[in-house]
Amino acid sequence: MLKTYAGSCHCGKVRFEADIDLSRGTVKCNCSTCSKTRSWVGFVGPQHYRLMSRAELQTEYQWIPPGRDAPSIQYHFCATCGVRMPARGDIPALGGIVFAIPIAALDGIDPEELATAPVMYVDGRHDRFDRAPDDIRLM
Ligand SMILES: [Zn+2]
Structure with a gap:
């Protein structure tokens, strides 16, 4: 079921809302940037993401895989x-514009709901988003 969650950074300046159905799965990826940040995200379409604070309170990073x-x-x-x-992505395989919502930044989420959310592991390091890597122990 689609639920609306509030999310924020640590200092609280950046706030957002996202509508996510956690039971449909979350994603962990092993690409070089996801590894550095131990990324754990849920993908939503642009209609399900709302930035609630001023855009200039955020900074941005891009890299070319x-x-x-x-x-x-x-x-x-x-x-x-x-x-x-x-993060905002333009990923044809996911239907175009998507936002990757960091699960760890969601506030007030029920721990049981979080613990039972399915996790999909993807092999971004080898540009294979349709399969899990051979070793997922450190993801
Ligand atoms: Zn902050």
Whole structure:
């Protein structure tokens, strides 16, 4: 069931809302940037993400994955405390514009609901988002 969650960074300057159905699954990826941040996200369409604070309170990062000619994801962070905020991607395999909502930044979430949310592991390191990597122990 689609539920609306409030999310925020550590210092509280950046706030957002997202409508997510956690029972449909969350994603952990092993690409180089997801590994550095131990990323755990839920993907939602643009109609299910709302930034509730001023855009300039965030900063942004982009990188070009090996074998590509342009970045496909804008990563956002609180400019004050550095906590990762929802990223915006243009990913045809996911239907176009999507936001990757950091599960760890959601506030007031029921721990039981979180613990039972299915996790899909994807092998972003090898550009394979349709399969789990051979080893998921450190994801
Ligand atoms: Zn902050």
